[in-house]
Amino acid sequence: MKPLLPLLFLIVCGLVLDSAGVGKVMPDTDIKQAIADLHSPDQDVRLRGKLTLLRPEYASRLTAFAPQLIASLTDYAKSDSSAIILGLLPLSPALTTKVRAGHETPDKVKARLGDKAAQQRIIEDFQKANDLYAVRKLGADLLYVNTPIAIETFAQRLESPNVFEDVHGNQASLVQILIQCYGEAHPEVPLFSTTEYLKHANVTPEQFQANVHQAYLRKIEAYFRQHYNLSLRINPPLLLNDGIVEVRRRVTQ
Numbered sequence: 001m002k003p004l005l006p007l008l009f010l011i012v013c014g015l016v017l018d019s020a021g022v023g024k025v026m027p028d029t030d031i032k033q034a035i036a037d038l039h040s041p042d043q044d045v046r047l048r049g050k051l052t053l054l055r056p057e058y059a060s061r062l063t064a065f066a067p068q069l070i071a072s073l074t075d076y077a078k079s080d081s082s083a084i085i086l087g088l089l090p091l092s093p094a095l096t097t098k099v100r101a102g103h104e105t106p107d108k109v110k111a112r113l114g115d116k117a118a119q120q121r122i123i124e125d126f127q128k129a130n131d132l133y134a135v136r137k138l139g140a141d142l143l144y145v146n147t148p149i150a151i152e153t154f155a156q157r158l159e160s161p162n163v164f165e166d167v168h169g170n171q172a173s174l175v176q177i178l179i180q181c182y183g184e185a186h187p188e189v190p191l192f193s194t195t196e197y198l199k200h201a202n203v204t205p206e207q208f209q210a211n212v213h214q215a216y217l218r219k220i221e222a223y224f225r226q227h228y229n230l231s232l233r234i235n236p237p238l239l240l241n242d243g244i245v246e247v248r249r250r251v252t253q
Contacts (some may be wrong), residue, residue, distance in 0.1 A: 031058060031065055038072040050081040057187050062088050070095070077102050087112045087144070108141040111150070119145060123153045132164045135174060136181055143185040148228075154178065155230050158220070161237060173236040176201075179220070191223055201240040208238050 030052060037049025053062065053069070062069060066089045073082040076099055086099055087109040099105055100113040111119035122145065126138035135157075142150040162174040176197060183192030190196060200213045207213070217234045224230045 028061070028064075031061065035065060035068050035072055047081075050079075050085065053085050054081060056185055059088055060188075063090060066090055076105070078104060080104070080106050083109045084144070108144045111141075111145040111147070119147065119150065123150070126153060126157070130162075132172070132177060135177055139178055139181040140185060143182065151228050152230060154182075155224050155228065155232055158224075158232055158234050161235065163237060171238065171241040173239055175217075175234060175236040176239040179239075189223075191219055197239060202242065203238070205237045213239075 034049040034052035037045050037052070040046050040049070052058070062085070069085060069089060070091070073079075073086055076082040076086050083099055083102065083105050086095075091099065091113075096113050100110050100115050107115075107118040107121055111122055122138060122141050126135070126142060129135045129138055139154055139157075142154040158175055158178055160174045163171050164174065164177070165171045179192050179197050180194070183189065183194065183197075186192060197216070200208070200216050203210075203213065217236075221232045221234055224232055
């Protein structure tokens with residue numbers, strides 16, 4: 001299966017994202033500044049504040065600022081980013097209902113807030129997605145929803161043997177795309193970091209059968225078994241063959 005754009009674009013974007021601070025501990029002052037930005041008269045500054053708050057490394061710490069965020073994100077009915085941030089917070093039953101019922105609220109927010117129909121739409125779209133970018137987008141949506149069935153649906157596709165190939169011959173397995181997707185959503189887990197999975201890139205399918213590479217897959221299986229009680233057998237023919245070793249080395253250094 002061939003994506004419309006080269007895999008190189010996807011891979012380098014992921015590397016730059018990883019090297020730009022994903023996974024690093026950020027100070028609470030950044031969150032406080034982002035909340036202050038939400039009240040700026042400048043639209044661009046308000047957007048900057050929302051984009052900061054949407055960074056995965058802040059997700060687990062937003063609850064401590066829930067009152068300020070809820071008071072600041074009153075535009076959730078017309079702002080996807082505001083709705084997405086609110087979906088990460090402990091909301092009152094009344095506000096939960098309002099956000100969930102919004103006509104413009106993204107399905108992933110509705111699903112996280114208990115809308116079973118919205119969750120099922122995401123699940124069905126993910127299960128039939130064969131486009132690299134659709135897999136990434138819908139996989140990220142399932143990780144945001146974060147219900148047991150959403151995580152199980154995501155994890156089941158880690159058992160896929162499918163490999164994407166672009167017009168230049170660069171290859172990425174569906175497994176690698178999902179590993180990258182999980183790592184972006186959970187930068188606190190080193191197992192899914194770019195640094196870790198690139199140790200197993202650019203080897204032939206025969207070389208990928210070596211113990212060192214297969215052990216990495218077994219660690220991922222163990223992770224999902226320990227954290228989600230899911231039993232998986234992950235066995236892709238390869239993770240990534242992109243032919244850009246020197247580019248990768250420069251980006252990750």
